[in-house]
Amino acid sequence: MAKVLLINGSPHADGCTAAALSEMIRVFSEEGIETELITVGNKAIRGCISCGACAGLGKCVFGDDPVNEAAEKFREADGLVVGSPVYYASPNGTLISFLDRLFYSTPFSKHMKVGAAVVSCRRGGNTASFDVLNKYFTISGMPVASSTYWNQVHGFTAEDVKKDLEGLQTMRNLARNMAFLMKAIADAKEKYGLPKQETDVFTSFPDGK
Numbered sequence: 001m002a003k004v005l006l007i008n009g010s011p012h013a014d015g016c017t018a019a020a021l022s023e024m025i026r027v028f029s030e031e032g033i034e035t036e037l038i039t040v041g042n043k044a045i046r047g048c049i050s051c052g053a054c055a056g057l058g059k060c061v062f063g064d065d066p067v068n069e070a071a072e073k074f075r076e077a078d079g080l081v082v083g084s085p086v087y088y089a090s091p092n093g094t095l096i097s098f099l100d101r102l103f104y105s106t107p108f109s110k111h112m113k114v115g116a117a118v119v120s121c122r123r124g125g126n127t128a129s130f131d132v133l134n135k136y137f138t139i140s141g142m143p144v145a146s147s148t149y150w151n152q153v154h155g156f157t158a159e160d161v162k163k164d165l166e167g168l169q170t171m172r173n174l175a176r177n178m179a180f181l182m183k184a185i186a187d188a189k190e191k192y193g194l195p196k197q198e199t200d201v202f203t204s205f206p207d208g209k
């Protein structure tokens, strides 16, 4: 059975972002897909200190921490949904700290795990935030699931989001598309194997070193 890990970056476990993610979870369950939801926005999560210790440790240097706990679940997952409230036209700071460290410190391949970003705003800054979240997927060889609109809902409270019928429809279509992609990728892996990834070149300077 395919598994999806959903990360809620909001401090509100039952807020607007949660309402959007719940709509997706309902569809995943109809599609026979296992889900796990983690709320990280209500935790004290510091930013990456660029110490590089993760290269040797295979995990973030900040040991007993939500990032390392989520890493194991991410390793097992076929898909990752990242949901964020919009703060000053960006994903919220706690989530950014979490994702920087999660993606940087985990040594396992994310190749062909399907990613989907979801944003919730009262009024504006949604597409800028959406773009930021999608960049974690697209640097990691993760195909991105899309929907019938950019993956966003509008509201200040979860009750508002329940009235955003197009937003909820976007979430349902997103979950269906993501389920299809995960199933198709699982079949294609059996049939063709994963595409080769070249990683030898790491160019920073004109001499190539």
Ligand SMILES: Cc1cc2nc3c(=O)[nH]c(=O)nc-3n(C[C@H](O)[C@H](O)[C@H](O)COP(=O)(O)O)c2cc1C
Pocket (backbone or CB within 6 Å): 010, 011, 012, 014, 015, 016, 017, 018, 084, 085, 086, 087, 088, 089, 090, 120, 121, 122, 123, 124, 125, 154, 155, 156, 157, 158
């Ligand atoms: C610090 C802060 C900054 C915010 N900035 C924006 C913003 O730039 N644009 C916007 O439309 N809403 C903004 N909001 C409102 C939230 O993004 C919005 O209500 C969101 O749907 C809340 O989601 P949640 O209930 O999952 O936390 C901001 C809220 C906070 C607390």
